Amino acid sequence: ETGVTQTPRHLVMGMTNKKSLKCEQHLGHNAMYWYKQSAKKPLELMFVYSLEERVENNSVPSRFSPECPNSSHLFLHLHTLQPEDSALYLCASSQIFSGEQYFGPGTRLTVT
Amino acid sequence: QKEVEQNSGPLSVPEGAIASLNCTYSDRGSQSFFWYRQYSGKSPELIMSIYSNGDKEDGRFTAQLNKASQYVSLLIRDSQPSDSATYLCAYPKAAGNKLTFGGGTRVLVKP
Numbered sequence: 001e002t003g004v005t006q007t008p009r010h011l012v013m014g015m016t017n018k019k020s021l022k023c024e025q026h027l028g029h030n031a032m033y034w035y036k037q038s039a040k041k042p043l044e045l046m047f048v049y050s051l052e053e054r055v056e057n058n059s060v061p062s063r064f065s066p067e068c069p070n071s072s073h074l075f076l077h078l079h080t081l082q083p084e085d086s087a088l089y090l091c092a093s094s095q096i097f098s099g100e101q102y103f104g105p106g107t108r109l110t111v112t
Numbered sequence: 113q114k115e116v117e118q119n120s121g122p123l124s125v126p127e128g129a130i131a132s133l134n135c136t137y138s139d140r141g142s143q144s145f146f147w148y149r150q151y152s153g154k155s156p157e158l159i160m161s162i163y164s165n166g167d168k169e170d171g172r173f174t175a176q177l178n179k180a181s182q183y184v185s186l187l188i189r190d191s192q193p194s195d196s197a198t199y200l201c202a203y204p205k206a207a208g209n210k211l212t213f214g215g216g217t218r219v220l221v222k223p
Contacts, residue, residue, distance in 0.1 A: 031209055042116075043156070043200065043213040056210055090155055099146050099204045099211055103155040 003027045004104035006091050012110045013081065021076040021107050023091030032074040033101065034066060035090040043090070049074065050096045081111045115139065116214035118201055124220045131188040133217045135201030138182070145177060145184045148200040150216065156200055160186065191221045 004025045013019050025032065034046040048056035049068040063085075065077040074091055088108055092101040117136045125131040135145075144163045148156035162168045162175040162184065174187040184203075188195055198216040205212050 033209075042215045043202075045210060045212070048210055050209070094209055097209050099144055099202065099209055100158055100161055101146075101209070101211065102158065106155050 003102050004091060004093055006104035006107055008107060009105060010108045010110075012112060013078070014112055015081060015083075017081075018077070018079040020078065021089055021091075021109075023074040023076075023104055025072055025074075025091075025093035025102070025104075027093055027102060029093040029095055029102075030071050031094050031096045031098070032068060032071075033092040033094075034064075034074065034076050035092065035103075037088040037090060037106070039087075047076075078109075081109075083111050085109065086111045114214075115205075115212050116201055116203065118199075118214035118217045120215055121218040122220045123217055124222060125188075125191045127191060127193060127221055127223050129191055131191045131195065131219055131221070133186045133188075133199050133201075133219070134183055135185065135214055136183045137201075137203055139203065139205065140179075140182065142179075142203045144204060145175070146202045146211070147173075147175060147184075147186050148202060148213075150198045150200060152197070159199075188219070191219075193221050193223055195219060196221045 031050045036044045047066040067075040088106045090106045091104040094101040147160040150156045160175045162177045168175045172189045176185045198218045200216045201214040202211040
């Protein structure tokens with residue numbers, strides 16, 4: 001599946017590190033999303049970008065910083081994370097106002 | 113009350129039988145619902161969308177929406193071992209695309 005790609009697929013980082021997650025979609029969509037999926041918890045929406053404008057910031061701590069330079073690319077910049085931030089981070093895309101979202105393979109993040 | 117509730121399972125189904133999954137939701141204004149399938153270690157994959165009351169069929173899958181009772185269900189006919197996965201129900205809060213997901217129902221299809 002190459003519609004939505006994410007890199008890296010796995011990331012281990014210390015609490016003082018700075019890293020970035022990258023997402024790219026090849027589906028011609030104009031909305032992109034970051035989700036967090038932790039064990040035994042429902043999928044949590046973090047950020048929504050529609051037409052490259054951030055339209056949702058779901059009470060996410062400032063140590064997570066999204067960036068959407070164009071409709072095909074989405075980044076999640078990470079700094080001074082906590083061990084409880086360890087999770088699967090999923091990127092998705094869709095047409096604006098559509099709930100039919102297409103997910104990337106995710107980045108498995110471990111904070112040590 | 114949770115916004116979207118699903119029985120976590122596991123729902124154990126013999127191969128060839130019908131698997132029936134349910135999802136209840138709290139927002140009476142919801143107009144559309146989505147079922148996603150997530151295999152272990154993989155990302156969610158959209159399998160069904162339903163926008164109006166009644167049934168929608170797609171291959172072995174049937175989604176049923178009852179807005180009055182605020183539930184949506186998914187039937188998987190002729191269940192196969194490859195259907196073993198977690199099934200997530202979702203609906204959009206407010207306008208369009210901000211999906212709220214249930215916790216998912218894990219389905220195990222036994223040969």
